Amino acid sequence: MNIIVGGTGHVGGAVSRALLDAGDKVTIVTRDAAAAAGWGDRGALLAEVNVRDIEGLRRVFKSGSRAFLLNPPADPSADTDAVERQSVADLLAAVTGSGLELIVAQSTYGARPGAPCGDLNVLYELEQGLSAQPIPSRIVRAAYHYPNWCAGIETAKDQGFIESVLPVNRVFPMAAPEDIGAECAKLMRGGVGSSLAFVEGPERYSPQHVADVFAQRLGRPVEVRVVAGDDLNGWFQKAGFSQAAAESYACMARATTQGVWPAFGEVIRGSTTLADYFSTI
16 A cells, blocks of 8 residues: 555645556545545545644554655745644654655755755755655655746736746756656655655756746747845745745745756656646646
């Protein structure tokens, strides 16, 4: 049995679908079983457990042999770093004594130690925590997700622009959740052993590429409006982020702009292009 934490989201859902399509048994951990009922129709079992419930989550892990971990994102109106660090600690506590034979976890490009900087630091803590315990763990550092651009679709349709926290013409590693999830599912079904891999799309893209794809799909010009580095904190706060969350996400945006990605580990390229992903906007 495969236990999927975050199995109803973009990447976790892709992991769940890939495993179910392969005929494997899947239990999806969810905070709301009623909202996830469609997964039951697909053949998955549902375990209604909050990741903060360490004992409850450990019981679910004990019912399987392999687990996929995705640290749930915190509400941006809260102190996201504090909340997500706690959920990482709870996940690590829950796998202790679980009897699992393999853990696959999604991390992110640029994961690193240091001061609060969004997923870069939080997911690094997850990586380090998994490496420090005895269950073999396979870490997938995923590139910038295509769905991060979905928030710009409405302004592109209505006003002809998208906002970007990244420089307009600089290319970045990006990936479709389906490709990330497919690789995670492949690792779930593979041999037991620890590893680190990087997953990105078939090529790298800039914000201008995103605007060009939107323009082609919408049949109208779409420009990129870059949020200046000095304005990032305020921009996130206007979007409903707490001051702490805004500072953390602004740090993550600046770090991504610097483009310092480690050169070690296997790079796996998915097949879904940016145009493929946004083919039906």
